[in-house]
Amino acid sequence: MAPKRNEPDLSFLLDHTSHILRTQMSAALAEIGLTARMHCVLVHALEEERTQAQLAELGDMDKTTMVVTVDALEAAGLAERRPSSRDRRARIIAVTEEGARIAGQSQEIVDRVHREALTSLPEPDRATLLQALNQLTEGHLATPAESPRPARRARQ
């Protein structure tokens, strides 16, 4: 049987919920001067010594996007670039004391926004939702379809 039209479908539901959640998360983090990327880098950099490339990989960012993000963290006094002792090409992102404090706050904000979003769900459905999304992520929605993107021209 064909699905009824005008009924929210999976695409709409995922697009809508992820978009709204993202705006709420951005707004909440903005109150302490962070973007979601800055939060992501702070948290991962706190866990252990990591280079920009490693942090970019973890946060699924381009290395050039990471440059901008680390610039912002440095400007805010939350992190510092330090030369790696192992590889003089690489830079370790060291979180400052203030950065660690802010990271604690931002993690609380992230958790709170998630909690608040899920409050409209009955208890048992929350676990099922997260589990189902996890399964999709590992199943047919693991890898992106490639879009035939035109290559960019060389710089003049």
Added chain:
Amino acid sequence: MAPKRNEPDLSFLLDHTSHILRTQMSAALAEIGLTARMHCVLVHALEEERTQAQLAELGDMDKTTMVVTVDALEAAGLAERRPSSRDRRARIIAVTEEGARIAGQSQEIVDRVHREALTSLPEPDRATLLQALNQLTEGHLATPAESPRPARRARQ
């Protein structure tokens, strides 16, 4: 209890699944020369006589984005702009015969991509997932938080 770190959270899961599904949908629709927006406009325009503004509202697009989308549909011979008999400012988007045929195909593609995505889920979880997402959409994830965007300067 604080959530364990490095565990996929709601933000990651929604972002990831919606992004992957979107790439798959784009790739699948591209095979018949459509974008998701073109499909969306075609389907809604087929249901009843609708103006660009109404279609923009339904598809959550800016009116200027709608202009581009309708241009593409016209160029592909799938739809035509016709003056509204009620309001001479407005234009009805009329789907051509070929457009209706393509809309049928694109709807099949959309349904197939959704079906395929959900195959990794056990039967009972599918309904729960869709229901839970629906509830989020109507609950705390109904309306976007507003981001303080700087106003754009006037044209020179």
Added chain:
DNA sequence: TATTGTTATACTCTATAACTATA
């Protein structure tokens, strides 16, 4: 005065390419 659709374009975001220093 407000609204529909159009055009032009400003702005954001992201990624590519080229580069330097190092491996």
Added chain:
DNA sequence: TATAGTTATAGAGTATAACAATA
């Protein structure tokens, strides 16, 4: 030769502003 990080900028996507026609 390959990789880490930087810089500059191209390109896509989108929205704002201004406009003409009409309400």
